[in-house]
Amino acid sequence: MKRWQFIVPLVLFVVLLGFLGVGLNLNPREVPSPLIGKPAPAFKLARLDDPAQQIGREDLLGKVWILNVWASWCVACREEHPILVDYAKRTGSVPIYGLNYKDQRDDALRWLARFGDPYKASIIDRDGKVGIDYGVYGVPETFVIDKQGQIRFKQIGPVTPEVLRDKIEPLLKKLQTENVVNPA
Amino acid sequence: MWSTLPKLLRSLAFVALGALLAGAGTASAKEAVPTAADPVLEAKLWEIAVELRCLVCQNQTIADSNADLAVDLRNQVREMLRQGKSNREIIDYMTARYGDFVLYRPPVKGTTWLLWFGPAVFLLGGVTILFLVLRRRSKLAADAFEPDQPETPEEPEQAGQPAPGAR
Numbered sequence: 001m002k003r004w005q006f007i008v009p010l011v012l013f014v015v016l017l018g019f020l021g022v023g024l025n026l027n028p029r030e031v032p033s034p035l036i037g038k039p040a041p042a043f044k045l046a047r048l049d050d051p052a053q054q055i056g057r058e059d060l061l062g063k064v065w066i067l068n069v070w071a072s073w074c075v076a077c078r079e080e081h082p083i084l085v086d087y088a089k090r091t092g093s094v095p096i097y098g099l100n101y102k103d104q105r106d107d108a109l110r111w112l113a114r115f116g117d118p119y120k121a122s123i124i125d126r127d128g129k130v131g132i133d134y135g136v137y138g139v140p141e142t143f144v145i146d147k148q149g150q151i152r153f154k155q156i157g158p159v160t161p162e163v164l165r166d167k168i169e170p171l172l173k174k175l176q177t178e179n180v181v182n183p184a
Numbered sequence: 185m186w187s188t189l190p191k192l193l194r195s196l197a198f199v200a201l202g203a204l205l206a207g208a209g210t211a212s213a214k215e216a217v218p219t220a221a222d223p224v225l226e227a228k229l230w231e232i233a234v235e236l237r238c239l240v241c242q243n244q245t246i247a248d249s250n251a252d253l254a255v256d257l258r259n260q261v262r263e264m265l266r267q268g269k270s271n272r273e274i275i276d277y278m279t280a281r282y283g284d285f286v287l288y289r290p291p292v293k294g295t296t297w298l299l300w301f302g303p304a305v306f307l308l309g310g311v312t313i314l315f316l317v318l319r320r321r322s323k324l325a326a327d328a329f330e331p332d333q334p335e336t337p338e339e340p341e342q343a344g345q346p347a348p349g350a351r
Contacts, residue, residue: 031239034283102252128256135281137239137253 033135033154040067040145041133048100048108048122055097055123057149064175066096066168067143068119068159069131071103072111074139080158081115087164088118094172098122101131101139144168146175229262232271236261236278237286245288 035041044056068084070077088096098119100108105124112122125131134143137156144153153171155163233247238254246254246261257278264274278286290296 028242031283031285034280128252129260132256132260132281135283137282 029138030156031137033151033156035135035151036154038151040143040149040151041130043123043125043130043133045099045123045125045130048098048105048112048124051105051124055121060097060145061149062147064094064147064172065120065145066094066172067099067134067145068096069099069101069134069136069139069141069143070122071101071139072107073103074101076158077140078115080140080160081118083159083161083164084118085116094176095120099125099130099134099136101125101136102128142168144171144175147178225262225265228265228271229258232261232265232274233258235275235288237288239282239286 040057042057044054047053047055070081084096096119098121100122102125108122108124112119128136134141140158142155142159143151146152152175153168155168159168230247234245236246236257238244238246238249238251238257240251240253241249244251244254246257248254261274264277269277275287284290284296290299292300
């Protein structure tokens with residue numbers, strides 16, 4: 001009896017410590033996306049470099065691609081940008097498409113001219129509607145979309161060299177070997 | 185120094201202060217009441233907006249927040265209301281994109297069981313332990329406890345009029 005009086009509170013305390021420890025290491029800004037494993041939402045948007053042309057989700061079916069949400073007003077995007085530029089130069093096996101989120105076209109073009117353009121193409125989401133469909137709330141955000149057009153990964157906030165090396169690149173390799181079953 | 189100011193300057197200062205206060209008043213009023221063509225729609229919008237979390241400033245609802253995203257989401261809700269969508273459909277639309285975290289009131293389900301019923305479990309546990317301890321103590325003989333009063337004679341000052349609230 002006496003021994004239990006000592007052990008039970010101790011066990012409860014350790015359990016509590018465990019919860020608090022895990023809680024401390026969670027980032028409350030990273031809200032898990034419910035879109036992982038779901039088909040990427042449809043869109044049809046004008047290209048940044050040539051607004052007369054449009055790109056839609058169905059144009060990209062059958063290949064693995066990266067969607068990077070960016071804006072010229074977004075400070076964290078500058079931090080991330082050189083990593084994307086380097087990635088595009090280094091491999092380029094997987095195209096990056098930019099979603100230019102709630103930006104001015106002139107500002108966006110100037111930004112790309114200044115910092116480099118890693119994108120196969122950027123598309124204009126002037127009013128952020130497509131952003132809402134993709135659950136965007138903190139630019140930059142990056143999605144990996146597979147050959148079936150399903151979202152397989154989402155990075156909230158800047159892609160760091162570690163995230164690219166340890167998470168995105170291995171996933172891209174794996175996705176590229178997958179066969180298209182039935183593009184939806 | 186104030187009294188030495190010319191009368192005209194003084195009245196000008198009052199006018200300026202008045203204008204400033206009036207300006208501040210309309211600015212805060214604008215935040216609370218958005219420009220609305222349709223008050224019924226706006227009322228419905230606000231009813232939904234207080235249920236949805238702004239993901240940029242996470243401790244505010246999209247009704248409280250003036251972050252860009254909150255404004256966009258309010259516009260989205262407004263548009264969906266105009267299309268005749270029900271509250272349920274709008275809430276589902278938001279959770280499909282942003283997850284349950286967008287809800288200020290988390291749904292009751294397997295993963296939120298602890299969140300909803302944890303406090304009641306802790307309360308019941310506490311009451312049970314209290315009950316057990318009290319029952320055990322009530323069965324003990326009186327000499328198992330330390331006496332309530334010290335057995336030394338009372339101090340002289342305690343012998344007098346007790347102060348109000350003294351034990």
